[in-house]
Amino acid sequence: MASNEPALQDPPTTEWVPTGQWAPTAAGEEWNPTEESVRPVRGRHRVVKQRNGLARSSTVLGVGVIAAVGAGGMATAQDKPPVSISLPDTITDNLPDAKSLPGVGSLISDSDEDEADAQSGNEAPLTTLSIDSSADSGADATADAGEALRARILQQAEQQQAKVDAEAKAAAEQAAAEQAAAEAKKQQTAAEAKAAEEKRKAEAAAKAAAEEAARKAEAERLAKLAASYSLPTSSYTITSTYGQAGSMWSSGYHTGLDLAAPTGTPAKAVHGGTIKSAGWSGSYGYRIVLELEDGTEVWYCHLSSMTVGAGQKVGTGETIGRVGATGNVTGPHLHLEVHTAGGDGIDPMAWLRGKGLTV
Structure with a gap:
């Protein structure tokens, strides 16, 4: 060298x-x-x-x-x-x-x-300078770096999968909650409908029971009234009703109830009261006015005879006169009128039925 x-x-x-x-x-x-x-x-x-x-x-x-x-x-x-x-x-x-x-x-x-x-002067001569790293150490370092990257990727994948699973679980729980709420609402609606139907049935039953009770009470009341009231005559035929229109009546309509019967048929007091008047009354012929305790007046018209006088007290069903054809008539019958205490005329048939009588 x-x-x-x-x-x-x-x-x-x-x-x-x-x-x-x-x-x-x-x-x-x-x-x-x-x-x-x-x-x-x-x-x-x-x-x-x-x-x-x-x-x-x-x-x-x-x-x-x-x-x-x-x-x-x-x-x-x-x-x-x-x-x-x-x-x-x-x-x-x-x-x-x-x-x-x-x-x-x-x-x-x-x-x-x-x-x-x-x-x-014994320092080692600077003749060689070596690097202690070898191919194996480089490979190990590369392997360690690759393993670290792989671990990181796996960790990220696990985190993403966990997030996806959590979202899916939350969605499933929300869907289950919504389904449960819908089912609960459906059941509640059905229960409310059932309760409403049961309530309606109960109200209908209660109403029917109340009506039945009222009917029975009214029947009992009418029965008691019927015991104290009587029909004005017997063996009769209804020929004219209250309010019927016609030229034969001076007012233009019929003001009472005509019960046709043979002359001499007994006329009876419908209820106990006092004879207010008894005598001739023009077109009514012979008329008797019976005043009840509540002030109601019952008129008996076209009588052939009278057996009571004014001021006399009579009882229910007592004979007070006889059917005839006096006054403005076309044949023998009992013309019956009913007037309130105020003097207004009312339907005699409805009034008699209200007393429990069958006309």
Whole structure:
């Protein structure tokens, strides 16, 4: 191998100091710059020092630094095989002491062992620089990175699946709740309809029961009234009713109830009361007016004879006269009229039926 060893030089008699002046030094002495004494240098300069009779230039120093930096950068690569950098022994023997470099000595360990090695010149030559990483370590790192990525992807997939499952579960629960609410509403509607139907039936039954009770009560009342009331005559035929229109009546309509019967048929008091009047009454012929306790008046007209007088008290069913054809008539019959206490005429048939009598 060709030698790149620089030529030997005589020891300099002067060195550059930080003040910018060249100062003489004793033969065999050398100046060691420090961080405090060295100012930034601009341009191309050379610092030469004597050690073991050899001169070491800044060029050699630059080669060593570049080799060290390159080796440090390569040491960080995990996917490349080890690389060795070799330098000639003549260069490594003349490399400067690292601790003597400005700004570098403070980065080097000050342990006694390192210092002893540096002073004795036993430091290992910078002949090779290797990267301890191997293909296996790079493969392991790649495998670890792939496994981490795979684990992360699986974790994200599990999270997404869990989210989807949670949303599906929430949707199912909401659908179930809506279905349950709809079913509950349907049942409630059916229950309300059933309750309304039962209520209607109950009201109808109650109404029917009330009507039946009222009918029975009315029947009992009429039965009692019937016991105290009597028909005005017997063996009769109804020939004219109340309110019937016709020219034969002076008012233009019939004001009473005509019960046709043979002359001499008994006329009876419908209820107990007092004879208010008994005598001739023009077109009515012989008439008897029976006044009841509540002020109601019952008129018996067209009689052939009278058996009672005014002011006389009579009882229910007592004969007070006989059927005839006196007055304005076309044949023998009993003309019966009913007037309220105020004097208004009412339907005799309805009044008699209201007393429990069957006409």
